[in-house]
Amino acid sequence: MPTSSAEETIQRLIFSLSELEQLGQTLISGHSNFNVSSKTYLRITLGTLQVTRGAILCYHPTDNYLTVAASAPDIDSTPIDIEPEEVTSFLDCSHIEIDTPPEGLHSFINRNADLINGAAMHRLWVPLKIHDEFLGILGLGEFLGREKLEEWEQELLTILAHQISIAIAYSQIVEGIQSEKFRLFMLAESAPQICQLLQPEDAAEQVLHQAVALLDANMGCLMLVRPQQQILELLDAFPKSIISDNGENIQSISLKEIMGLPESEEKTALNMLGSVVEEGRTNRCSANLDDVFGGRNLMVGPIQGRDGDILGVLVVGDKEERGGRTLEFTEEDEMLLDSFAKQAGVAIENAHLHQEALEARELQSEMEEARKIQENLIPDTLPEIPGYEVAGYYEPRGPVGGDYFDCIELPHGGWGLSIADVSGKGMQAALLMATLRAGLLSEISSSRGREDSESIDMNDELINMAMTLNSLLYVSGTEEKYATFFYSHLNPETDILTSLNGGHNPPLIVRKDGNIQWLGQEIGGLPLGMFPNEMVPTIAEYQAEQITLESGDVVVYYTDGVTETVNVDDDFYDDDRLESDAISCANNDATSICDFIHKSVIDFQGDADQFDDLTLLVLRKK
């Protein structure tokens, strides 16, 4: 084995000192990322020691494997698994001759024989470590012009390995600080950002995306508790393929099935979800591939509202590490998710409150529009009917309910008196009322309502009209939209009043002699628009009834807002009070009767709130 001459040794020592200085410069240059600087470290090491092959392998303690940071020549960069006891063996040695390894590393060398004997051709391994912390391996091969390193070269190698170890440790510390700085900034930044989102869907998406990025996860789901349905409902997932891959399993999860499950040693996604909803604490597990979400190493955090209610859960999984491996979440991750989920709760609650406020404002605006429509449909004045007095009163109370009344002179003779109450509230009710009125006007302006020919049966006329209006309202509305309707045709020449009831409160007749009669009580048909025409005969056919009015007779048409007015004791004004009031004022004119009953109802209600419109139409034969 040739020995270096003294002059050559001195020259190499000078070169080595210069290279060591360069190493120091590299370390303090700000190039903290070892992935970038590792090539420089390796080049200097190989040049200083006159070695033609080498590699720096970095150790990843979280999952026990090594990756190639730099190599000459390039070698396969697949991660190399290493057992904890093999790490211990490395820590026990200052260097390892590959041909004569210590007992504890036989297996490691055998497992990696292809690498060692292939492109790398390493002869010597030097553990990279600081104190008892294993950081990696510096591998060297093919010592130029000699079989092995001289003693002074080995001492130089120790110094170089130590420099590299410091660089790795420094890089890891800087990366750790950068990562924590990033996460804390993200956490601080995300709060105002997500709290500003006003659409619940946007807030949910942002919350989910921020959680995934914040925790270095690769998948996540946001699920909300639906207390009424007793389910956890999937609101959003990242990536979206989770939904298509796992389908119905995660769209809706029954709370009954996941809460109160017995503790099991191996946590599953479902019992984790259950315990988070139950206890309101973040939970994690190192499960293998999970069959519910399709992710690994899941962590679930509770999303809580201001009052502590569990609004939902945030699921994250597949935490990644540089190099593509999946890691388990740590206790710090758990605290981070916990903090983030608290902000998420506020954001989601804010968005929902905003949505509710918007809907309330829209509803109010719709109500106002509907009210205008409705008020335009109510006549300002009523016509004069020869030999009769007619008066009406309408008072909106609370949300738009859809009351309607009218008295119309018919083109072919006679008068049509109508009163109706449309179900529901708001714009739909107002539009249905407008439809009813338009349909009614259309009907009475056509042949219906004629009585200029004896051949026309007024009862049939009204029944046909009711069927037409029923059909019109049925196709115009939904199942819940219908109208109670009462219509009377008055012939002032014969004093015959022909009436049809479509599920409305029967009008009250106070005869001149004080007798009481409820008009149309025996002929009650179905409200208009509730069933299709073909079903009407099988349930309750429309019928018409004729009475003759005499001087002094009074007919009081009303909506249920009158008889269902409540007082502070929750008593109804009811039919009896209406009857009694109508009798006591029946000798007055129609307007006075209307005013009297209205005042009586208002006096009865006192300070009690009312939610239904109050409508009266009074007809009196002079």
Added chain:
Amino acid sequence: MANKFDISIRAEQEYAVLETEGYLNDALGEQLSQKAQDLIEKGYTQLVINLANTALINSIGISILIEIIEALDEREGTLNFCGLSATQERTFRMMAIAKYAGIFPDEKTAVADFQ
């Protein structure tokens, strides 16, 4: 777990633009790092990374961006970013990335900075 991502490259004579699409995590970051490294090896020292189609970046993505800055710095090159959201820009400034790389609103101004 599939996360849609992609990188497109437009290499001009004096500079190259790398445009990312999707979550800038380890998978997309490693691809970006490799493509940037390939361009640096070919002699490109002026790179633009357009993040307009990357709404999400995690800490690994950030560390890979820092690595690319350092790799270019070794060759005395310049890296400019563009297409950043307001949050991303604040993050880059807070992480001192803005100290070693330029931040521009769009590709045009990022490229113009090289001239």
